[in-house]
Amino acid sequence: MGTHATHIVWDWNGTLFHDTEAVMGATNAAFAELGLPPITLERYRELYCVPIPRFYERLLGRLPTDAEWLVMDEAFHRHYAVHRPACGLAEGAERLLESWQLAGRSQSILSLYGHDELTPLVRGFGIEARFVRVDGRTGPSGGSKSEHMVRHLAALAAGPAGDGAAGRGGATGRIDPGRTVVIGDALDDAVAARHAGAHAVLYTGGSHSRASLAAAGVPVVDTLAEAVELAEEIAA
Numbered sequence: 001m002g003t004h005a006t007h008i009v010w011d012w013n014g015t016l017f018h019d020t021e022a023v024m025g026a027t028n029a030a031f032a033e034l035g036l037p038p039i040t041l042e043r044y045r046e047l048y049c050v051p052i053p054r055f056y057e058r059l060l061g062r063l064p065t066d067a068e069w070l071v072m073d074e075a076f077h078r079h080y081a082v083h084r085p086a087c088g089l090a091e092g093a094e095r096l097l098e099s100w101q102l103a104g105r106s107q108s109i110l111s112l113y114g115h116d117e118l119t120p121l122v123r124g125f126g127i128e129a130r131f132v133r134v135d136g137r138t139g140p141s142g143g144s145k146s147e148h149m150v151r152h153l154a155a156l157a158a159g160p161a162g163d164g165a166a167g168r169g170g171a172t173g174r175i176d177p178g179r180t181v182v183i184g185d186a187l188d189d190a191v192a193a194r195h196a197g198a199h200a201v202l203y204t205g206g207s208h209s210r211a212s213l214a215a216a217g218v219p220v221v222d223t224l225a226e227a228v229e230l231a232e233e234i235a236a
Contacts, residue, residue, distance in 0.1 A: 008231055010108070013206070019083075023080065030079050108152065114136055114137055178198070180193075205222070
């Protein structure tokens with residue numbers, strides 16, 4: 001691959017992986033465990049933000065203490081693991097990934113979902129070979145994606161070898177942040193892209209409402225097919 005090809009960095013949860021039902025089920029199960037009232041999807045999308053403790057601040061009217069955050073985070077992930085198996089890839093995602101790769105373009109995944117959980121999940125859907133790199137979170141949960149994005153793009157620039165590399169995605173040349181488009185469902189995806197010198201397209205099928213995504217000042221779309229089409233135009 002040359003330096004002038006468009007590269008896509010895909011978000012996982014809420015973007016390629018349609019886990020909205022699992023997120024809502026886990027959120028409300030965790031809330032019930034903590035004595036909090038349930039929340040609707042509309043309210044969730046209105047309030048959701050990262051770092052995640054800020055989301056809880058919007059719900060509670062104050063930041064959770066460190067001890068409260070640990071309890072909330074553990075409860076959410078425990079319940080999410082129960083709901084996750086019922087979820088699948090977003091509509092049309094598999095075909096889009098295949099078409100992008102067959103056209104000789106590269107793509108990768110960067111997620112704040114734990115790396116040890118992410119990689120077997122991607123592999124289980126049979127799509128690992130579509131990506132030059134798959135990176136999940138390796139540190140504590142609750143942070144922002146910006147620094148992860150910088151490290152992800154630096155690793156891509158260095159080549160596909162490494163712990164997070166899928167290694168079969170096809171691209172071997174330098175990946176230019178200026179020709180990279182991040183496709184995700186959260187404002188943090190746009191912030192991380194800007195921080196790393198990349199572009200972004202935001203998708204309404206996940207954690208945010210269209211109105212909240214519009215505040216990022218980047219294109220907002222309702223389908224992943226639209227996102228890919230825009231990615232080609234933006235980085236051309």
